[in-house]
Amino acid sequence: xxxxxxxxxTLPYVNAKPHMGHALEFVxxxxxxxxxxxxxxxxxxxxxxxxxxxxxxxxxxxxxxxxMQYIDENAAFFKTMLPKLGISEGEGSVPINFIRTTDEKHIxxxxxxxxxxxxxxxxxxxxxxxxxxxxxxEEKTDSELVDGKCPLHPTRELELIDEENYFFKxxxxxxxxxxxxxxxxxxxxxIPDSRLNEMKAFVSRGLQDFSIxxxxxxxxxxxxxxxxxxxxxxxxxxxxxxYIATLGWPEDTDTFEKFWINGDPTQYCxxxxxxxxxxxWQGILLGAGLPNSRRIIVNGxxxxxGGVKMSKSLGNVIDPIEIVDEYGTDALRYFVLRExxxxxxxxxxKEKMKEAYNANLANSLxxxxxxxxxxxxxxxxxxxxxxxxxxAQTDIAKNLHEKQTKGFENFNIQIAADAVWEVISLADxxxxxxxxxxxxxxxxxxxxxxxRILLAYLETIAIALFTILPESSAKILSYVKDNKxxxxxxxxxxx
RNA sequence: GUCGGGGUAGCUCAGUGGUAGAGCCCAGCACUCAUAAAGCUGUGGUCGUGGGUCCAAUUCCCACCCCCGACACCA
Numbered sequence: 001x002x003x004x005x006x007x008x009x010t011l012p013y014v015n016a017k018p019h020m021g022h023a024l025e026f027v028x029x030x031x032x033x034x035x036x037x038x039x040x041x042x043x044x045x046x047x048x049x050x051x052x053x054x055x056x057x058x059x060x061x062x063x064x065x066x067x068m069q070y071i072d073e074n075a076a077f078f079k080t081m082l083p084k085l086g087i088s089e090g091e092g093s094v095p096i097n098f099i100r101t102t103d104e105k106h107i108x109x110x111x112x113x114x115x116x117x118x119x120x121x122x123x124x125x126x127x128x129x130x131x132x133x134x135x136x137x138e139e140k141t142d143s144e145l146v147d148g149k150c151p152l153h154p155t156r157e158l159e160l161i162d163e164e165n166y167f168f169k170x171x172x173x174x175x176x177x178x179x180x181x182x183x184x185x186x187x188x189x190x191i192p193d194s195r196l197n198e199m200k201a202f203v204s205r206g207l208q209d210f211s212i213x214x215x216x217x218x219x220x221x222x223x224x225x226x227x228x229x230x231x232x233x234x235x236x237x238x239x240x241x242x243y244i245a246t247l248g249w250p251e252d253t254d255t256f257e258k259f260w261i262n263g264d265p266t267q268y269c270x271x272x273x274x275x276x277x278x279x280x281w282q283g284i285l286l287g288a289g290l291p292n293s294r295r296i297i298v299n300g301x302x303x304x305x306g307g308v309k310m311s312k313s314l315g316n317v318i319d320p321i322e323i324v325d326e327y328g329t330d331a332l333r334y335f336v337l338r339e340x341x342x343x344x345x346x347x348x349x350k351e352k353m354k355e356a357y358n359a360n361l362a363n364s365l366x367x368x369x370x371x372x373x374x375x376x377x378x379x380x381x382x383x384x385x386x387x388x389x390x391x392a393q394t395d396i397a398k399n400l401h402e403k404q405t406k407g408f409e410n411f412n413i414q415i416a417a418d419a420v421w422e423v424i425s426l427a428d429x430x431x432x433x434x435x436x437x438x439x440x441x442x443x444x445x446x447x448x449x450x451x452r453i454l455l456a457y458l459e460t461i462a463i464a465l466f467t468i469l470p471e472s473s474a475k476i477l478s479y480v481k482d483n484k485x486x487x488x489x490x491x492x493x494x495x
Numbered sequence: 496g497u498c499g500g501g502g503u504a505g506c507u508c509a510g511u512g513g514u515a516g517a518g519c520c521c522a523g524c525a526c527u528c529a530u531a532a533a534g535c536u537g538u539g540g541u542c543g544u545g546g547g548u549c550c551a552a553u554u555c556c557c558a559c560c561c562c563c564g565a566c567a568c569c570a
Contacts, residue, residue, distance in 0.1 A: 010570085011570080012570085013570035014570090015570080050570050051570095052570085053570060054570095055570075056570085101570095130568095139568095141567080141568065141569080142567090142568095170567095194499070194500055194564080194565095195564095195565090197498090197499060197500090197565090198498090198499070198564075198565045198566085199565090201497095201498060201499075201565070201566075202565070202566070202567080205498095205566070207567085208567070208568095210567070210568055211568065212568090234568075235570055236568085236570055239570060240570095271564080272569065272570095273569095273570085274565090275565090275567070276569095276570080279567090280567090280568095339507085339518095341507095341508080344500095344563095345563080345564090346507085346508095347507085352506095352507080352519095355519060355520090356518090356519085359518075359519060360518080360519095362530065362532090362533080363530085363532080363533050363534090364533085366529095366530065366533085367529055367530060367532080367533040367534085368529080368533090368534095369529090370528085370529045370530060370533080371528045371529030371530095371533075371534085372528080372529085373528095373529090374528055374529060375528050375529085378528085418509095418517090418518095421518085422517095428533090428534060428535085429534085429535075431528070431529090431534075432525090432534055432535050433535090435527095435528080436528075437527070437528040437529090438527070438528090440528095441527085451528095454528095486530095488530090489529095489530040490530090491530085492530070493530055493532070493533085
């Protein structure tokens with residue numbers, strides 16, 4: 001394993017407030033970052049905001065705001081959400097690098113990568129024909145059309161717009177991309193396999209060049225194309241560059257080498273982003289002569305109940321911050337990490353949240369901490385190094401460690417979390433079977449020994465939760481260490 | 496339409512060529528440790544339908560039905 005590790009989320013587009021999918025992506029990336037740090041890696045953890053493009057331009061205009069003011073406000077929502085999700089908070093955390101695509105260093109990097117692609121012959125100018133629906137007053141893509149007409153305005157003829165745009169020669173990179181997914185030395189893995197298959201199918205069908213600029217007269221909110229003041233970069237061309245701009249590329253070659261070349265660069269994204277990350281971004285990197293990403297981890301969507309899409313118009317959107325405010329940071333992390341499928345779409349509902357919270361946090365984990373700590377504190381029994389070390393050698397501890405490693409190494413945090421709850425359940429069973437609270441009254445030494453073992457369980461559980469529920473992990477460890485009863489339950493049961 | 500994934504307990508999902516598993520829900524037991532409630536035990540499924548291969552299929556193969564995803568300019 002490499003001694004450095006790079007991980008990034010996709011940069012959320014700031015035309016809306018954070019939703020559950022963002023929270024999911026941030027939290028999962030945070031867990032992986034913490035895990036790698038625990039493994040001894042120096043970790044670079046990146047996120048930020050994507051702030052150019054037509055939609056932002058329009059949204060700002062609609063709200064009658066200056067664009068910069070508008071994106072400052074929206075970027076702040078994302079930035080302030082991070083600590084609420086426990087990102088980069090507390091011991092064991094990895095500091096976040098937050099890049100905005102309006103940052104000076106990002107703009108520099110975007111221009112440089114453009115230049116390099118251009119120097120390598122991957123950028124050219126040609127006429128771009130787009131279809132414009134006068135009814136909607138917007139451009140339509142072919143996939144949006146039904147029988148060649150706008151489904152919302154089927155009686156109107158589409159207007160053809162013909163303008164000059166810069167294009168990227170993705171069509172020449174198909175074979176190289178296919179080879180990249182299978183490369184032995186530095187493959188670009190797409191996780192899970194089903195997404196990789198989709199991408200391979202997509203690439204093998206043949207790739208087309210695509211436009212990477214917009215006329216400034218039509219849409220000025222973007223990074224100016226080097227050497228052509230009439231065009232700005234199409235938003236995602238610049239946005240993708242942020243993953244290396246955050247490292248100070250192109251100037252800071254040391255940091256770039258340390259983390260991008262040698263740091264196993266790992267990217268999280270939502271499933272709607274698979275192609276951008278694993279084909280287009282890799283294509284741009286190839287075009288610029290830069291090393292590929294090592295891994296794209298694709299999350300499913302968080303849906304509303306019944307698997308339907310969360311949307312404002314349906315009124316079924318759940319704000320992650322609202323959940324944090326009601327249940328706490330670790331509770332949201334718990335849900336996102338264990339209750340939501342690691343790679344598939346999964347429904348989120350407040351009922352499910354409450355059910356899972358009560359069953360697995362208040363009852364299982366929280367209650368176990370309470371009952372063990374009551375036994376230990378009221379009998380003055382504390383954990384000693386010997387019991388702790390001995391417990392680490394048990395099959396229970398070894399099995400937990402094995403499963404956690406397997407889960408984390410495969411970016412399946414659910415498996416790593418499941419393993420902890422297995423141990424929690426074993427601890428409860430042990431109490432039921434041995435009843436140390438009874439034993440201690442008839443055989444002090446035996447009872448104390450049993451309680452000490454339970455404390456070792458607790459310690460093991462807390463350590464295993466270090467990356468997943470950092471707040472709770474720290475609390476439990478301090479209860480055990482100081483032999484102190486929690487003043488309030490770890491997770492208060494909700495009615 | 497083409498390609499890919501899936502249809503397993505009331506719900507959310509694991510899993511396996513040899514008499515089906517977890518969590519939640521529900522029911523019983525216990526309650527002298529624990530958050531006016533935690534715990535333990537248990538009920539519960541002809542593993543989408545119809546064929547086939549095999550001593551044996553939920554697990555492999557074929558067909559069909561249903562669901563989901565991909566099939567480019569959605570930041």
